[in-house]
Amino acid sequence: MLDIRRLYMLKTVAARGSITAAAQSLALSAGAVSQQLAALRHDVGIDLLRPDGRTVALTEAGRVLLEHADRILAAMEEAECAVAAVKGTVGATATLAALxxxxxxIxxxxxxxxxxDHPQLAVTCLVTDExxxxxxxxxxxxxxxxxxxxxLPETAPRGVAISPLLDDPxxxxTAADGSGERPVGLRELATHNLVVPPPSTDCGQAILHACHQAGFTPTTRHVTADIAAQLALARAGLATALVPRSAIDPGTLGIRTAPIEDHPILRLLFAATRHTETTNPTTEAVIAALRTAARxxxxAHLPPP
Structure with a gap:
């Protein structure tokens, strides 16, 4: 019988591209991972991996086995969710990845x-763009x-469930100048020096796309994905920034914020989990808390009546 832990190691190596990278993510030595994969190769009687430059790739047999491994691992998680649903209680641990x-x-x-609400639940938060x-x-x-x-087109990877949280413009x-939050046309920014995220980022691409749609190429004087740095440059009057509303504290002093009236740049914030037929009480509790915080x-950002 195949060992499910070895199947998971095969999946991790395929995703990470090397035994060393997989071992690091699994908190194991490369030798231990190699040993387990050798045992899996012995179990099936055919090579599952092949060298591919500095990385490794799946053989045809490896791809076939991984397709089955994905279904087996998904069934295991489904079973865990079903038991958790019967228990009806929030678990002890969860890991959240956030921008x-x-x-x-949020x-x-x-x-x-x-x-x-759930003092027994310890949430580990990984803050990353990657x-x-x-x-x-x-x-x-x-x-x-x-x-x-x-x-961007609305797509979700196979096996992932998406829960929309917030449309975030x-x-x-800019630096505070005593004027109100008058909406501005994006075309007005054609004469501004902008601070923008790198064009390789989703936000950087979205800003370039919107500016091109408005008929101009932005003048970029500063490039950084660090929102604190963007706000500091704007506060100093050195640049105009385009920053997601949810990333700005409404009480921040020294800046003026204004909505874009003609070519709005919107991001959808969402919570994603692995798709299961049965709701997991633990992940559902995390999503509910995120949804409440987003609301x-x-x-908090709505204008006064």
Whole structure:
């Protein structure tokens, strides 16, 4: 009988591209992973991996086995969820991966609420921009707080369930000048020096796409994905920033924020989990806390009546 732990190791090696990278993510030595994969190769009687430059790749047999391994691992998680649903209680641990721009206004309030409502639940939070949904598929995280910009096609990886949380517009941020939050046309920014995220990022691509749709190429003077740095440059009057509304504290001094009226740049914040037929009480509690925090954050940014 095949060992499910060895199947998971095969899946991890295939996703990471090397035994060394897989071993690091599994907190094992490369030798231990190689040993287990050798045992799996002995069990099936055919090579599952082949050298591919500095990495390794699946053989045809490896691809076939991994397809079955995915179904087996999914069935195992389904069984765990079914038992958890019968118990009806929130578990003891969960891992959340979140974008840096969501920590202050959504993640922190959500974790505070979880601590009050479910004190037995210890949530580990990984703050990262990188490959969140891949980590979800590998099982290294349980919930992802991710984003998708509205100019991109709506797609979800196979086996991933998406729960929309918040439509989060980018605001134009400049130094405070005493004027109100008058909406601005994106074309007005053609004469501004902008601070923007790198074009390789989703946000950077979204800003370039919107500016091109508005008929101009932005003048970029500063490039950084660090929102604190973007706000500091805007506060100093050195640049105009385009920052997600949920990433800005409404009480921040020294800046002026304004919505974009003609070519809005919107990102959808979502919570993602591995798809199961049975709801897992633990991940559902995390998503509920994120949803409440997102709703409260949206209310905090509404203009006064």
């Amino acid at each position: 840096p721009s969501t920590v202050a206004r 993640v922190a309030p959500a974790l505070t609420a979880l601590g009050a 490959a969140q949904l891949r980590e979800l598929a590998l099982g290294t995280v349980d919930v992802v707080l991710g984003q998708r910009y509205h100019h 980018l605001l134009v941020v 409260q954050n949206r209310t």
